[in-house]
Amino acid sequence: MQHTSAVGAGKLRRMRRMFGADGRGVFVAIDHAAYMGEGPPLGEPMYEIAAGRPDAVLATWHVARAYAGPLAGSGLVLRVDGGSSELGDRAAGDTNALLHRPEEALTIGADCVVVLAFPGAPDEDRSLTRLARLCSECELLGLPVMAEMIPGGWGQAVPWTAENVARAARIGAELGADIVKTVCPGPPEEFAEVVRACPVPVVALGGPKMATEDDVVALARGVVDAGGAGxxxxxxxxxxxxxRQLVERLREAVHGAADADRPSSTSPGAGR
Structure with missing residues (x-):
């Protein structure tokens, strides 16, 4: 008989809250305002997102606390790094730090924590060390870590080729990440190279606003067809x-029509 440690069981349960039985997930990132000071609209749009039943949300401390009721049916991936904003001149290098510790993330109900890392950037050691230390701490608590791996940083100090994105994803996994979030290096089929290189689930970020919502859904479907986890x-x-309708379409693209038709287990307005 196989036995799972308490820590291992914690990770299993939390990962299952973010990924369905098919091993795939639709994550909605609503953590932008922590550095933009704007972005995800508060109030009714948050309830609409929740009503679409994403598998998980990437959220700030405020969103996790203020919308705990509506978002209780989705996994919570708490953004724990930051400390810089877009209000002044853009920093020349990595000025971020860990803002919340793993134990604190657990107190607000996090199923996972997420941090950025920039392999290939001139000061890559800062973010890679931050990621590795966080993974070590979270391992002791059974708390999964999502590494947002951006090769060369947002300034693309190295090109976002399929090879470089794949190498960045592998680095994130080797440092202890349980999930990797990264860019799609080109047409969705190129994501297959990233998936093959990485031993943990890989999800694609969406980037800038696309021309149509059909494009958004097509990218999600293409990523999954290439082997991505969502x-x-x-x-x-x-x-x-x-x-709400877009999240439902994304669920269908990622999980299939049967999942999209499944009734919600919580009322869309719970906690309002």
Whole structure:
């Protein structure tokens, strides 16, 4: 008989809250305002996103606390790094730090924590060390870590080729991440190279607002067809005029029609 430690059981349960029985997940990123000071609209749009039943949300401390009721049916991936904003001049290098510790994340009900890392950037050691230390701490608590791996940083100090994105994803996994979130390096079929290189689930971020919502859904379907574990889309969801319907379409693209037709286990307005 196989036995699972308490820590291992914790990770299993929390991972299952974010990924369905098919091993796939639709994540909605609503953590942008922590550095933009704007972005995901508060109030009714948050309830609309929740009503679409994403598998999980990437959220700030405020969103996790203020919308705990509506979002209780989705896994919570808490953004724990930051400390810089877009209000002034863009920093020349990595000025971020860990803002919340793993134990604190657990107190607000996090199923996972997420941090950025920039392999290939001139000061890559800062973010990679931050990621590794966080993974070590979270391992002791059974708390999964999502590494948002951006090769060369947002300034693309190295090109976002399929090879570089794949190498960045592998680095994140080797440092202890349980999930990797990263860019789609080109057409969705190129994501297959990233998936093959990485031994943990890989989800694709959405990036800038796309021309149409059909494009958003097509990217999600293409990522999954390439072997990806799902998507983590932000402004393409919260920037939609009908975010609930878009999340439902993404669920169908990622999980299939049977899942999209499954009734919600919670009332859309719970906690309002």
């Amino acid at each position: 998507v983590a889309f932000g402004r393409n969801v919260w920037g939609s005029e009908k975010p």
